[in-house]
Amino acid sequence: MFEVYERENVTCVEIEVPNMPDLYLFVTDGMLVDTGAKSFETKIIPFLQEASFDKVALTHSHEDHTGTAPWIQRNLHIPIYISPLGIEVCSLTAPYPKYRQAVWGNREGFHPLPIGDTIQSRNIEWNVFQTPGHADDHIVLLDEETGTLFSGDLYVSPKTKVIMRDESIPQLINSIRMVLTHDFGSMFCCHAGYIQDGKRKMQRKLDYLENLSGEVKNLYENGLSIEEIDQKLFRKKYPITFVSDGEWDSLHIITSVIDQSKS
Numbered sequence: 225m226f227e228v229y230e231r232e233n234v235t236c237v238e239i240e241v242p243n244m245p246d247l248y249l250f251v252t253d254g255m256l257v258d259t260g261a262k263s264f265e266t267k268i269i270p271f272l273q274e275a276s277f278d279k280v281a282l283t284h285s286h287e288d289h290t291g292t293a294p295w296i297q298r299n300l301h302i303p304i305y306i307s308p309l310g311i312e313v314c315s316l317t318a319p320y321p322k323y324r325q326a327v328w329g330n331r332e333g334f335h336p337l338p339i340g341d342t343i344q345s346r347n348i349e350w351n352v353f354q355t356p357g358h359a360d361d362h363i364v365l366l367d368e369e370t371g372t373l374f375s376g377d378l379y380v381s382p383k384t385k386v387i388m389r390d391e392s393i394p395q396l397i398n399s400i401r402m403v404l405t406h407d408f409g410s411m412f413c414c415h416a417g418y419i420q421d422g423k424r425k426m427q428r429k430l431d432y433l434e435n436l437s438g439e440v441k442n443l444y445e446n447g448l449s450i451e452e453i454d455q456k457l458f459r460k461k462y463p464i465t466f467v468s469d470g471e472w473d474s475l476h477i478i479t480s481v482i483d484q485s486k487s
């Protein structure tokens with residue numbers, strides 16, 4: 225499935241990914257937010273050729289968000305912006321494991337520009353907030369006037385059950401708390417799409433993560449090992465844990481919470 229539809233002045237492109245959550249990219253007010261994965265470029269490129277935009281904002285450097293950015297750079301010659309922390313990794317070709325190359329394709333290197341504290345689309349000035357946790361270089365974009373938030377991978381799902389090895393739940397919690405100090409309504413998530421009551425959904429995710437962290441710390445203080453806590457809180461292992469050779473695992477949720485409470 226490859227669908228294009230409008231939600232509140234935002235063109236949403238929804239791509240169905242086998243055995244995974246959907247993948248989205250968005251265009252609003254002449255700005256493309258994220259570029260999808262290279263593995264879907266035969267569908268994405270014709271959309272990009274038709275759509276009206278003159279700059280690109282990337283929420284982070286992961287390959288399912290930056291996959292067609294090299295094509296855009298070569299063919300459309302428009303500026304592409306990312307957090308300064310993401311520039312170097314974007315210059316490399318497919319700097320991620322084989323199983324991710326199999327799903328998302330081999331993104332070539334490209335050369336984005338550093339995004340500032342704001343980014344201007346044709347008529348809107350977007351605030352840019354650094355929101356590490358899912359990735360060091362993760363940002364979100366907020367239009368304070370309409371309360372529209374492009375949340376990248378900050379939300380994804382209300383109840384996080386597995387994360388990647390370099391993700392951090394405590395950092396994610398801090399980032400979500402910071403974003404929640406601002407007002408927003410509609411949220412555009414790169415894996416859940418358009419969410420009308422974004423702030424309420426984000427608050428629920430925060431509640432879940434705070435409770436989960438509290439439980440992890442309690443069990444650890446009561447002498448349980450990381451593996452025992454994992455078994456107690458997340459009984460089942462998901463296929464992604466085996467497919468990714470452990471890069472995705474609920475264990476990393478536990479470890480990131482315990483590491484932070486020790487420091």
Ligand SMILES: [Zn+2]
Nearest residue numbers: 284286358377
């Ligand atoms: Zn990501």
